[in-house]
Amino acid sequence: MESTPKILLIYTGGTIGMVRDYPSGTLRAFDFKNLLQQIPELRQLECDIHSVAFANPLDSSNMDLQHWRQLARLIAEHYGRFDGFVVLHGSDTMSYTASALSFMLEDLAKPVILTGSQLPIGDLRTDAKENLITTIQLAALQDKDGPVIREVCLYFEYKLYRGNRTLKVNTEHFEAFASPNYPELAVSGVHLNVHRDRLWKSQRKGGLKVHTELENRIGVLKLFPGMHPDWVCPVLENQQLRGLVLETFGAGNAPTAAWLLEALEAAVKRGMHIVNVTQCAGGSVLMGRYETSSGLRDIPLIDGRDITTEAALAKLMYLLGAGVAPRSFKTIFETSLRGELTEN
Structure with missing residues (x-):
């Protein structure tokens, strides 16, 4: 029995x-x-x-x-x-x-x-x-x-x-x-x-x-029309920030303003892990589908696909806390570890 x-x-x-x-x-x-x-x-x-x-x-x-x-x-x-x-x-x-x-x-x-x-x-x-x-x-x-x-x-x-x-x-x-x-x-x-x-x-x-080692030196940056470099750039230039969830428009799109792309690229080169997540409640990031996301793909940002902001933040905390090597961080983040992402 x-x-x-x-x-x-x-x-x-x-x-x-x-x-x-x-x-x-x-x-x-x-x-x-x-x-x-x-x-x-x-x-x-x-x-x-x-x-x-x-x-x-x-x-x-x-x-x-x-x-x-x-x-x-x-x-x-x-x-x-x-x-x-x-x-x-x-x-x-x-x-x-x-x-x-x-x-x-x-x-x-x-x-x-x-x-x-x-x-x-x-x-x-x-x-x-x-x-x-x-x-x-x-x-x-x-x-x-x-x-x-x-x-x-x-x-x-x-x-x-x-x-x-x-x-x-x-x-x-x-x-x-x-x-x-x-x-x-x-x-x-x-x-x-x-x-x-x-x-x-x-x-x-x-x-x-x-796993109880979590890194909370991360943040969320939500894009909106007309945002000013004076507050966006200091966020991306923050030396203590190790990860960022970038909430973009639609299928992962962003303004093509040179100041924004240059600031994002500089942050990534400095070692910040930036995840592209859509602001939409449903659907997926498709970097490169439109011209307005090609620059983000080329930087390159981490492709968040259909992950939620909540899960993206938790995954950043977990992977950073686990000490994942920078060279493999993007690949591991883009891999579904607990069913949080739809596999391609």
């Missing part, structure tokens, strides 16, 4: 961990120690649920590298005892955390699924209960080879996504997240439909490797 899957719930903070005190209207922390008493529906799931919480739960806007390291270490510490992990997280930076964890947790053979909610768990119209229940159910899915899901994911409003493909698209609707360039991994309706052919399948074999 197969053993009951064991799931570890990790509460970092966020709306999903709050309940409203209706007489006063204030929010207070949810008691995860009595989870089954407060959400009896969880008893119908065939899994053993345990929970742990950050000592000081935080609003996700305060999420930082130290918290990502704490999460990765918690998962590593309990990795041998649990079959799946559910991370409860505020929605504002959830896609950033999901992207970062996907790179920090190499050779992951178990599910790590982030979820949250738009409304507190005790509200009448809350989305928290469904998100929590279904995420735990997905994390507990097993077949004869072990866990069905073996990657970092994000679940929100009936859909499971690859975490490093997501971005937050709405502050008011329950459908707060989207994955424009990769289809959902599972859909929860009358039936729970998992698209197994879309799940990430690591080509490596071996135990979990946790």
Whole structure:
């Protein structure tokens, strides 16, 4: 007889961990120690649920590298005892955390699924209960080879996504997240439909490797019509900046002004790694397709293809922290490591 899957719930903070005190209207922390008493529906799931919480739960806007390291270490510490992990997280930076964890947790053979909610768990119209229940159910899915899901994911409003493909698209609707360039991994309706052919399948074999060295001397530069050299050039000339995500127009296009191309080229020659990412929510960079991107290709910038800004930042932090050699950095970045890029 197969053993009951064991799931570890990790509460970092966020709306999903709050309940409203209706007489006063204030929010207070949810008691995860009595989870089954407060959400009896969880008893119908065939899994053993345990929970742990950050000592000081935080609003996700305060999420930082130290918290990502704490999460990765918690998962590593309990990795041998649990079959799946559910991370409860505020929605504002959830896609950033999901992207970062996907790179920090190499050779992951178990599910790590982030979820949250738009409304507190005790509200009448809350989305928290469904998100929590279904995420735990997905994390507990097993077949004869072990866990069905073996990657970092994000679940929100009936859909499971690859975490490093997501971005937050709405502050008011329950459908707060989207994955424009990769289809959902599972859909929860009358039936729970998992698209197994879309799940990430690591080509490596071996135990979990946790990477906690991250380099945050990086930045984002969003192009816009009429930008002035007086503020753009100092960014590109910053000697401490090791990486940059350049958000360009359309399919990776930029102004052909000589001052901009010269500043970008000088930064790359000096050793800055610059990734060309489209400002559009969906679609891909196609450097060289138009004259306005040929100069960027010739510099050359790193081709971000269809990676999100969130994943590009996390990947820069990870590769720079890992000390990847400059001569191979561009090639490795342009290679899909955790399913964050569509392969050509």
